[in-house]
Amino acid sequence: MSDSVYKVIELVGSSPGSWEEAARNAVEKAGESLKNLRIAEINKLDMRVENGKVAAFRARVNLSFKYGE
Amino acid sequence: MSDSVYKVIELVGSSPGSWEEAARNAVEKAGESLKNLRIAEINKLDMRVENGKVAAFRARVNLSFKYGE
Amino acid sequence: MSDSVYKVIELVGSSPGSWEEAARNAVEKAGESLKNLRIAEINKLDMRVENGKVAAFRARVNLSFKYGE
Amino acid sequence: MSDSVYKVIELVGSSPGSWEEAARNAVEKAGESLKNLRIAEINKLDMRVENGKVAAFRARVNLSFKYGE
Amino acid sequence: MSDSVYKVIELVGSSPGSWEEAARNAVEKAGESLKNLRIAEINKLDMRVENGKVAAFRARVNLSFKYGE
Amino acid sequence: MSDSVYKVIELVGSSPGSWEEAARNAVEKAGESLKNLRIAEINKLDMRVENGKVAAFRARVNLSFKYGE
Amino acid sequence: MSDSVYKVIELVGSSPGSWEEAARNAVEKAGESLKNLRIAEINKLDMRVENGKVAAFRARVNLSFKYGE
Amino acid sequence: MSDSVYKVIELVGSSPGSWEEAARNAVEKAGESLKNLRIAEINKLDMRVENGKVAAFRARVNLSFKYGE
Amino acid sequence: MSDSVYKVIELVGSSPGSWEEAARNAVEKAGESLKNLRIAEINKLDMRVENGKVAAFRARVNLSFKYGE
Amino acid sequence: MSDSVYKVIELVGSSPGSWEEAARNAVEKAGESLKNLRIAEINKLDMRVENGKVAAFRARVNLSFKYGE
Amino acid sequence: MSDSVYKVIELVGSSPGSWEEAARNAVEKAGESLKNLRIAEINKLDMRVENGKVAAFRARVNLSFKYGE
Amino acid sequence: MSDSVYKVIELVGSSPGSWEEAARNAVEKAGESLKNLRIAEINKLDMRVENGKVAAFRARVNLSFKYGE
Numbered sequence: 054m055s056d057s058v059y060k061v062i063e064l065v066g067s068s069p070g071s072w073e074e075a076a077r078n079a080v081e082k083a084g085e086s087l088k089n090l091r092i093a094e095i096n097k098l099d100m101r102v103e104n105g106k107v108a109a110f111r112a113r114v115n116l117s118f119k120y121g122e
Numbered sequence: 123m124s125d126s127v128y129k130v131i132e133l134v135g136s137s138p139g140s141w142e143e144a145a146r147n148a149v150e151k152a153g154e155s156l157k158n159l160r161i162a163e164i165n166k167l168d169m170r171v172e173n174g175k176v177a178a179f180r181a182r183v184n185l186s187f188k189y190g191e
Numbered sequence: 192m193s194d195s196v197y198k199v200i201e202l203v204g205s206s207p208g209s210w211e212e213a214a215r216n217a218v219e220k221a222g223e224s225l226k227n228l229r230i231a232e233i234n235k236l237d238m239r240v241e242n243g244k245v246a247a248f249r250a251r252v253n254l255s256f257k258y259g260e
Numbered sequence: 261m262s263d264s265v266y267k268v269i270e271l272v273g274s275s276p277g278s279w280e281e282a283a284r285n286a287v288e289k290a291g292e293s294l295k296n297l298r299i300a301e302i303n304k305l306d307m308r309v310e311n312g313k314v315a316a317f318r319a320r321v322n323l324s325f326k327y328g329e
Numbered sequence: 330m331s332d333s334v335y336k337v338i339e340l341v342g343s344s345p346g347s348w349e350e351a352a353r354n355a356v357e358k359a360g361e362s363l364k365n366l367r368i369a370e371i372n373k374l375d376m377r378v379e380n381g382k383v384a385a386f387r388a389r390v391n392l393s394f395k396y397g398e
Numbered sequence: 399m400s401d402s403v404y405k406v407i408e409l410v411g412s413s414p415g416s417w418e419e420a421a422r423n424a425v426e427k428a429g430e431s432l433k434n435l436r437i438a439e440i441n442k443l444d445m446r447v448e449n450g451k452v453a454a455f456r457a458r459v460n461l462s463f464k465y466g467e
Numbered sequence: 468m469s470d471s472v473y474k475v476i477e478l479v480g481s482s483p484g485s486w487e488e489a490a491r492n493a494v495e496k497a498g499e500s501l502k503n504l505r506i507a508e509i510n511k512l513d514m515r516v517e518n519g520k521v522a523a524f525r526a527r528v529n530l531s532f533k534y535g536e
Numbered sequence: 537m538s539d540s541v542y543k544v545i546e547l548v549g550s551s552p553g554s555w556e557e558a559a560r561n562a563v564e565k566a567g568e569s570l571k572n573l574r575i576a577e578i579n580k581l582d583m584r585v586e587n588g589k590v591a592a593f594r595a596r597v598n599l600s601f602k603y604g605e
Numbered sequence: 606m607s608d609s610v611y612k613v614i615e616l617v618g619s620s621p622g623s624w625e626e627a628a629r630n631a632v633e634k635a636g637e638s639l640k641n642l643r644i645a646e647i648n649k650l651d652m653r654v655e656n657g658k659v660a661a662f663r664a665r666v667n668l669s670f671k672y673g674e
Numbered sequence: 675m676s677d678s679v680y681k682v683i684e685l686v687g688s689s690p691g692s693w694e695e696a697a698r699n700a701v702e703k704a705g706e707s708l709k710n711l712r713i714a715e716i717n718k719l720d721m722r723v724e725n726g727k728v729a730a731f732r733a734r735v736n737l738s739f740k741y742g743e
Numbered sequence: 744m745s746d747s748v749y750k751v752i753e754l755v756g757s758s759p760g761s762w763e764e765a766a767r768n769a770v771e772k773a774g775e776s777l778k779n780l781r782i783a784e785i786n787k788l789d790m791r792v793e794n795g796k797v798a799a800f801r802a803r804v805n806l807s808f809k810y811g812e
Numbered sequence: 813m814s815d816s817v818y819k820v821i822e823l824v825g826s827s828p829g830s831w832e833e834a835a836r837n838a839v840e841k842a843g844e845s846l847k848n849l850r851i852a853e854i855n856k857l858d859m860r861v862e863n864g865k866v867a868a869f870r871a872r873v874n875l876s877f878k879y880g881e
Contacts, residue, residue: 105153174222291381312636360657429795450567498726519843588774705864
């Protein structure tokens with residue numbers, strides 16, 4: 054099992070409320086089709102701004118999962 | 123319009139409650155005087171600590187807006 | 192006093208709820224034994240994922256405190 | 261709509277003439293199969309050299325598009 | 330003269346044709362109001378994509394000029 | 399041929415013996431389904447530790463191959 | 468007070484004698500017009516060379532001060 | 537258990553034979569006194585050279601373990 | 606042949622017209638005296654500015670070629 | 675001896691006069707309790723500013739010494 | 744002697760077997776003509792892939808030696 | 813003249829007294845054989861430590877000069 058190969062993909066989640074929700078959205082969307090997700094690393098946080106207000110929090114996330122199965 | 127020039131400035135917002143509030147404070151303070159804010163990127167997150175407790179969450183933010191108008 | 196020497200250590204805090212709580216856990220755990228904590232910088236944010244859901248938010252934190260006293 | 265999840269992929273385009281053409285080739289190849297491409301960020305520029313001459317300009321590009329639809 | 334202080338600002342120029350034009354737009358816009366521009370360093374290159382085509386090349390530029398005069 | 403577009407993916411290989419074996423596992427797993435692999439760059443090396451011993455060497459690898467064929 | 472917003476600007480100071488003087492020149496020039504300067508971080512050190520000798524030491528400095536007051 | 541705090545320390549291991557042995561030496565030396573080591577990340581690899589030959593392979597390693605127990 | 610050793614040098618090319626020309630100048634100048642140039646990677650792009658106009662595009666390039674032959 | 679394990683710690687020294695004094699303070703404070711210090715690398719230089727003047731130069735230093743003896 | 748000046752060059756070694764051999768090849772090739780090599784730092788590891796197999800391990804190495812003697 | 817090609821080399825200077833002297837030693841050693849030195853950028857500062865004291869300040873410097881003349 055220690056010789057398994059994992060793939061890392063990068064997703065961007067978004068939420069009007071928080072970076073935690075933004076990141077959770079990315080993880081759960083991925084979880085619908087990918088098995089064995091393990092670690093999700095944050096690469097970048099930013100915000101979309103509209104009319105001088107924060108319209109959305111966004112989190113760019115690296116997700117790893119078992120490859121080729 | 124695609125030839126507009128944008129300026130990027132760096133602000134540090136602060137909040138006793140969360141990094142989202144810290145970043146929002148920076149964005150909304152900038153929004154009082156700057157028009158056409160678009161994207162706000164997080165450069166750094168840290169905390170001010172007092173007496174062994176977190177006294178404030180701080181977010182360092184890059185903000186872009188139309189330049190020279 | 193300006194000639195004091197500070198030490199920087201790196202801790203990883205964890206929380207089921209938010210990165211703020213994760214970072215706060217690291218700071219307060221350190222505050223039990225270390226005096227004069229000042230600034231806590233975030234080096235990395237990630238999440239532990241179980242069954243396609245976020246099981247824990249984790250924050251990797253650099254903490255500085257007076258050295259050798 | 262602000263809760264959409266985006267995926268980021270990395271492509272390398274190539275052109276004998278310019279980095280703009282190299283990057284454009286990568287974007288347009290991706291556009292054949294991916295919808296809702298938004299932003300394409302340059303990660304790296306290099307050149308393939310043959311017989312002491314530049315044989316090709318290459319651009320490594322991060323492309324984001326809607327995920328899971 | 331070697332003790333002059335310079336300020337560095339960051340601008341984002343844009344052009345439908347090339348990154349050179351995008352960067353030149355940023356420099357010339359700044360040159361309308363700032364004197365003694367010297368060096369302009371590229372921090373980032375990206376593209377805005379519309380309908381699977383490159384709609385604009387953008388260059389993020391650090392510009393330095395004499396400060397406080 | 400110089401106008402081909404390549405895609406870059408990131409895999410994590412693992413081996414009880416060495417980082418070379420870990421990286422080779424990632425490359426050969428990818429080679430089962432992807433054609434025209436060229437260069438594999440190491441992004442990160444780490445180890446999984448169990449009971450104070452190294453249980454596995456892991457190599458995070460960027461692999462490029464022809465896209466869209 | 469913890470909700471104040473700070474702005475970060477980047478200056479380049481110069482001195483024939485040392486990087487400390489170069490950085491001090493940048494800080495004191497800024498101090499003529501900006502209140503509440505707190506921390507000045509060094510981003511880059513370099514030297515201007517003339518006729519094979521060091522003609523000036525230069526320090527690129529990030530300065531933060533209260534924004535919008 | 538998800539709220540445990542981990543500490544990260546940095547060690548440099550060395551070996552005449554390989555980076556794997558160098559890193560393993562660092563991990564096992566740490567394992568003599570620290571419990572619950574989990575992940576060991578490589579920060580840097582280098583070599584000590586003597587008389588034009590490689591005298592030792594060295595690995596700089598970040599090790600995390602349970603803090604404050 | 607796979608055991609050949611390559612050397613990497615860094616050159617800065619310059620052109621009034623484009624970064625492609627700037628980089629090509631560096632490559633072709635090197636090609637006059639160095640054999641077996643393969644890859645030329647861009648490390649940095651900048652511009653020299655005179656009187657508020659772009660006077661030259663400059664490209665900093667890493668070039669590799671066979672060493673010691 | 676080539677198999678010794680070293681530990682790397684990070685200290686911040688401070689001085690009203692220079693970064694050399696700041697770094698020396700950190701090294702000598704560490705030298706009071708640690709044996710076999712070898713190399714001290716600078717990670718960051720900054721300044722504390724008070725009333726528009728430089729109040730202290732600070733140097734963040736990585737120090738390595740023999741571990742576990 | 745502490746005022747000696749060293750030069751740093753960058754070489755790429757290659758080996759069908761391991762990164763240690765690849766790096767050793769670069770060091771020993773340099774040792775044929777350069778005296779007083781001290782430290783060799785790894786900047787990058789990669790692999791050349793042929794027919795879905797690893798054809799060569801490559802190590803990019805920074806080597807320092809006495810300059811101008 | 814704007815089409816001249818420059819080469820960048822990396823030297824390490826050393827001094828018992830200061831980083832300025834260390835860097836100046838590197839520049840002046842290079843100036844003995846190289847013409848048209850322009851800019852010298854600091855890549856890294858460190859110290860050699862002996863018996864718990866700073867034995868030498870060292871500066872790693874990138875120097876550019878006209879290539880191929």
